[in-house]
Amino acid sequence: MAPDRGAAGRLNRLCPDRYCPLGVTEIDPGDLVRLGIRAVLLDVDNTLVGWQREDVPDAVVQWVASLKAAGLRLYLVSNTRFPRRLARLAARLDVPYVRKAAKPRRAGFLEALADLQVEPSEAVMVGDQILTDILGGNRVGMRTILVAPMAGREFVGTKLTRMAEAVVLVWLRRTGRL
Numbered sequence: 106m107a108p109d110r111g112a113a114g115r116l117n118r119l120c121p122d123r124y125c126p127l128g129v130t131e132i133d134p135g136d137l138v139r140l141g142i143r144a145v146l147l148d149v150d151n152t153l154v155g156w157q158r159e160d161v162p163d164a165v166v167q168w169v170a171s172l173k174a175a176g177l178r179l180y181l182v183s184n185t186r187f188p189r190r191l192a193r194l195a196a197r198l199d200v201p202y203v204r205k206a207a208k209p210r211r212a213g214f215l216e217a218l219a220d221l222q223v224e225p226s227e228a229v230m231v232g233d234q235i236l237t238d239i240l241g242g243n244r245v246g247m248r249t250i251l252v253a254p255m256a257g258r259e260f261v262g263t264k265l266t267r268m269a270e271a272v273v274l275v276w277l278r279r280t281g282r283l
């Protein structure tokens with residue numbers, strides 16, 4: 106993680122270490138282990154399931170199992186306003202979760218890392234939103250992986266955020282950061 110050098114440093118905090126246009130199943134557990142990663146923090150909506158949905162696709166269920174089989178520790182870090190649904194998803198995937206993440210604030214990420222007893226440098230945040238998942242993960246010094254959002258209906262506020270993110274993605278590509 107580069108030190109913050111004013112505006113440029115803050116912009117770099119929007120830059121993921123990797124972008125996966127096909128979603129989380131592109132991420133190979135072995136690659137993470139080889140990078141020294143011990144813990145994977147996961148966004149939920151549009152990363153593991155469609156927005157407000159509870160049906161985790163089979164491919165994602167298998168991917169989660171493959172991470173566990175590789176010895177990686179998992180944690181859900183979601184900004185959802187539906188805590189009961191989050192609890193059910195966490196139970197179904199058998200993965201612990203942060204109750205009030207408030208990404209991109211640091212507290213939720215730090216709570217997950219403390220519970221797992223893992224340093225930020227040994228963890229990666231995986232999510233579909235630059236302004237919450239990637240910014241937050243970078244702020245605590247974790248690696249970050251941006252995934253393309255799962256298709257479907259979503260929160261109107263998220264749609265506005267996506268417009269801002271589209272601008273950021275173009276900038277990251279033009280400046281060779283992605």
Ligand SMILES: [Mg+2]
Binds near residue numbers: 149150151152234
């Ligand atoms: Mg999301």
